[in-house]
Amino acid sequence: MKRNWMAYPYFFWMLLFTIVPLLMVLYFSFTASVNGDGRFSFANFQRVLDPLYLNVIWRSVRLAFISTVICLVLGYPVAMLLAQSQASRQFTLIVLFVIPMWMNFLARTYAWMTLLERNGLINTFLGWFGLGPYNLLHTEFAVVLGMIYNFLPFMVLPIYTVLNKMDPALTEASYDLGATPIRTFFRVTLPLSLPGVLSGISMVFMPAVTTFVIPQLLGGGQFTMIGNLIEQQFLRSNDWGFGSALSIILMLLILLSMRIMSHYDRDRGEGGGFF
Amino acid sequence: MAEEIIRLVNIAKEFHGVQVLDHINLQIFRNEFVTLLGPSGCGKTTTLRIIGGFESPSSGDLLFEGERINEVPSFKRRVNTVFQNYALFPHLNVFENIAFGLRISKLNNKQIARKVTEALELVNLRGYEKRGIHSLSGGQQQRVAIARAVVNEPEVLLLDEPLAALDLKLRKEMQIELKNIQKRLGITFIFVTHDQEEALTMSDTIVVMKDGRIQQIGQPIDIYNEPKNMFVADFIGASTILPGRFIQDFHVFFADRAFDCVDKGFAPQEEVDVVIRPEDVKLVAPEDGMLQGVVTSVVFKGVHYEMLVESGDIVWKVHSTLMEPVGSNVGMVILPNDIHVMKKVAS
Numbered sequence: 256m257k258r259n260w261m262a263y264p265y266f267f268w269m270l271l272f273t274i275v276p277l278l279m280v281l282y283f284s285f286t287a288s289v290n291g292d293g294r295f296s297f298a299n300f301q302r303v304l305d306p307l308y309l310n311v312i313w314r315s316v317r318l319a320f321i322s323t324v325i326c327l328v329l330g331y332p333v334a335m336l337l338a339q340s341q342a343s344r345q346f347t348l349i350v351l352f353v354i355p356m357w358m359n360f361l362a363r364t365y366a367w368m369t370l371l372e373r374n375g376l377i378n379t380f381l382g383w384f385g386l387g388p389y390n391l392l393h394t395e396f397a398v399v400l401g402m403i404y405n406f407l408p409f410m411v412l413p414i415y416t417v418l419n420k421m422d423p424a425l426t427e428a429s430y431d432l433g434a435t436p437i438r439t440f441f442r443v444t445l446p447l448s449l450p451g452v453l454s455g456i457s458m459v460f461m462p463a464v465t466t467f468v469i470p471q472l473l474g475g476g477q478f479t480m481i482g483n484l485i486e487q488q489f490l491r492s493n494d495w496g497f498g499s500a501l502s503i504i505l506m507l508l509i510l511l512s513m514r515i516m517s518h519y520d521r522d523r524g525e526g527g528g529f530f
Numbered sequence: 531m532a533e534e535i536i537r538l539v540n541i542a543k544e545f546h547g548v549q550v551l552d553h554i555n556l557q558i559f560r561n562e563f564v565t566l567l568g569p570s571g572c573g574k575t576t577t578l579r580i581i582g583g584f585e586s587p588s589s590g591d592l593l594f595e596g597e598r599i600n601e602v603p604s605f606k607r608r609v610n611t612v613f614q615n616y617a618l619f620p621h622l623n624v625f626e627n628i629a630f631g632l633r634i635s636k637l638n639n640k641q642i643a644r645k646v647t648e649a650l651e652l653v654n655l656r657g658y659e660k661r662g663i664h665s666l667s668g669g670q671q672q673r674v675a676i677a678r679a680v681v682n683e684p685e686v687l688l689l690d691e692p693l694a695a696l697d698l699k700l701r702k703e704m705q706i707e708l709k710n711i712q713k714r715l716g717i718t719f720i721f722v723t724h725d726q727e728e729a730l731t732m733s734d735t736i737v738v739m740k741d742g743r744i745q746q747i748g749q750p751i752d753i754y755n756e757p758k759n760m761f762v763a764d765f766i767g768a769s770t771i772l773p774g775r776f777i778q779d780f781h782v783f784f785a786d787r788a789f790d791c792v793d794k795g796f797a798p799q800e801e802v803d804v805v806i807r808p809e810d811v812k813l814v815a816p817e818d819g820m821l822q823g824v825v826t827s828v829v830f831k832g833v834h835y836e837m838l839v840e841s842g843d844i845v846w847k848v849h850s851t852l853m854e855p856v857g858s859n860v861g862m863v864i865l866p867n868d869i870h871v872m873k874k875v876a877s
Contacts, residue, residue, distance in 0.1 A: 424617035427584050430604040431611045432631035432682065442630075446621045 284499035299500035308484065312504065315481040318395065318470075319463035322402035323410075326459045327452065329403070330410035334451075335444075337411070338418035349415075356408055364401055364472050371397055371473070393475030401469040409458040417451030418444070453516050461509055481505055532559035534596070535686060535718055536581060541590035543576055543742075550576050552742040553590065558686075558720065563712050565721045565729040568739035569765070574722045575614075575690055577739075581720065582611050582688050609686040610679035614694065616671050618663045624650075624674055625659040631682040649681035652711060669700045676711065686718040693728065705731050726766050730754060738762050759872050763805040770811075770847050774804040774871070782871050785821060785844055789864065793871035803872045808836065808849040810868035819861015821846075825854045 287296035302308065337348055355363065370376045371391040378388040391397055425447070429439040445452075467482030476483070481501060488498030536558040543551040551573045558564050566574035579585040580592060583604030591598050599607065610631070618627050628649055632642045650656050653673035663671065672692060679687055689708075693701045709732050712719045723729055729736050730750045738745040738753060738761075746758040757763035760771050774784030779794035784804045796802060816822050823841030835853045839846040839860060846862065854860050 422615070422617060424613050424615060425619060427582075427604070428611070428613060428617040428619070429630070430584075431582060431609075432678070433605050433634045434630075435605055438634065443619060447619075 280499045280502050282499075283495045284503050286496055288496065299496045300504075302497055303500055303504055308501075311479050311484050312481050312508075314478065315464050316508070318399055318402070318478075318480065319460050322399050322406065322463045323456055323460045325399070325403050326407050326410040327456065330407055330455065331414055331452070334411045334414035334418055337415045338421075345419075352408060352411065360405065361468065363405065364469060367397070367401055367404065368392060368472055371400075392473065393477055395474070395478055397473040398470050398478050398480075401473040402463045402466065405469065406459040406462055409462070410455040413454040413458065414448055414451040417448045421447055449519070453519060457513060457516055460512060464508065465505060532562065534558070535560045535594070536720075537593040537596075538577070538580075539591040539593065541577070541580060541587045541592065543573070543580065543585065544588045550742050551580075551587070554742075554744055556737060556744065556747070558718060560685075560718055561716055563709065563719045563721065563732060563734045565723060565733040565736050566739060567723060567726060567729040567736050567765075568745075569724055571741075572739040573742040574724075574739050578611075578688050578690055578720060578722050581686070582609055583607050608684055609688055610682050610684040611688040611690065612672075612675045612679050612692045614690045614692065616675040616692075618671055618674055618678070620663050622663070623659070624655070624661050624663070624666070627663065627674055628678045628681050630678065635682070645681055646677075649677040652680065652714070653677045653707075668695055669704070672696065672704065676708075680711070680715060680717075684717065686720060687712075689719060689721045691722055691724070693723070693725075701728070708732065730766075738765065740765075755870075757805060757870065757872065760803045760805070760874075763803075763870065763872065767807065769808065770806045770844075772804045772806070772844065773874075774802050776800045776802050776871065780866075782869065786842060787820070789820070789869055790866040791869040791871055792866050793869070796871065796873075801874050803874050805870040805872060806846070806864055806868065807870075808847040809834075810864060811839075811846055811848045812863045812865075813837075813839075813848060813850055813852070813854055814861045814863055816859045816861040819863055821862045821864075823860060823862060825856050825858050825860060828853060828856055 284299050285295055285297070286293040287298045288294075303312075333352075337345060337352075340348060368375075372378070373388050373390065373392070375392070377391060381387040381389070421444070425443055426439055429443045430436075434442060464480075465482045467480065467486050470476075470478050470480045470483055481504075485498050485501045485505070488494045488501065492498075534557055536556075538554050538556040541551055541554045541556075542549070554573075554577060556577075566577055568574050576585060580587050583599075583602065586600060592600050594602075594607070619630065622630070625646055628646045629642050632645055637645070646659070647656070650658065653676050655670060655673050655677065658666070658670070658674075663674070666674065672695075675692070692708075693704050696704060705728055708719070708721075721729075721732065730753075733750055735747065736750055736753045737747050740761050746753060746762045748756075753762065754766055757766060763769050763771060772784045774782050776793075776796040776798065777783050777788060778798050779796075780791055782789055782791045782793065782802065782804060821841050823839040823846065825837050826840050826845070827838040829836045830853075831849075834849045834851050837848045837850065837854060839848055839862065841862070848862070
């Protein structure tokens, strides 16, 4: 407690680079420029209600949701496998799993472009069997694929952490009381791993709903998501007010989803809960 | 005659090339309270886990009511386990923990509620239904674990050092209570412990194990009074164990003189171990003793004094309610009945 001055640099950092920018975003979002003068206005938020933009928001939520669900379905069994394998092998498996994350995010995503291209690796391979070529790149499929590829580890690791800490005697106790392995999974393993599942969901959903690089590269700009929209306002249209309003909407969206999650996460002391 | 419920035939178990169980043969009867006793690493817990279905033996047969159940998975066996650290489900309350097995057997809610209440009564925890597991003390968690197992009316209850985590007083209480529960339910208990006193207090039959082998099977009183070898004698209670030589039936030589004894059947001149329990050495005046010695230490143990008496190059452990001061010369008398002659074990 006496050493709390050591945290001051961080507080200062937070103030300068988190609180102040947030207030600025808030200010811009409620300001409309009239003849060069800033005035308080709801205009930016009214603009968001345009079906064109609502559609973008809806697409962002939908694609992020699909990616999250697929990540969960793919990631949970992997996390279980990791947690159940021997300690010596666990390390190797985790490293193998994490290695792609050491590579640059952009490089990884560009790699998928060459894979999915019309004369790319996948279509060439399918061609050997007389299939295709298919339009894989610049589709929703490609966007979702890119999100899953990039964010899957964020689903696996928190679930793995919770499962790994779980007392194996609990599964044995469930078998002992007559529960089959499937029943044991739904009655014991899954409920006890829920904190990991919830933090996995938030760690995938949040970057997925805000991403703008993946839809840009793999979607070819045809599947604008809210992240792209915000980027456009700030970097191209120079409409900071509207960009800020969209950012606020996005933040509210994330806060809302976190709120829903923490509702399910209540009364659970253990695990990697986020809030 | 008692009816057999479980039999282990030549059960062996290897973990990564280490022989944990070395061809165990054991017969367990209905309504019996059997204790597997031994130091850690002796294979007692592995034996229990094989019976419970959590480990499979490398070789040998496990019979339940005469049928081989080696391949039967644990969730199909009619045994239930009280785990060492209880393994209660932290996401369920007391009621749901106990009801876990009942919900699987598809009873209706009314039956479940009745059985859970009965089980809670059995372990003296009525009114704790809605409590969370983490709000319970160690002793209460222990009781919930017992209730959760017995509510399923198993034919055999396996208990893996269930009292190890409790303090001494609570442990003594639970020993008596467990024994009562076993009598009331009339089912077989297989209890694992490393505490010899616990084993002596509770069991009908004690199985003493060491290094994956059974050393002796018997009633507590036989194990205590007639230990088969030096290891059992040493493990079951602090004794003086001496090398000796069998002279002929009813005569044995140790501590530089011949003694009368009640043992027979050893070969003349056979090297043997002789066990003398500390409470069987009687202190008398030096001139009346079979052996003479000097008291070198006295420790008060509550009911009795524990004294060490040096005689020649042997240190005798003696328990007596009368204290002889350190440095005094004493005589020692050992009656033929109290001399236990045992086959020498290569250790």
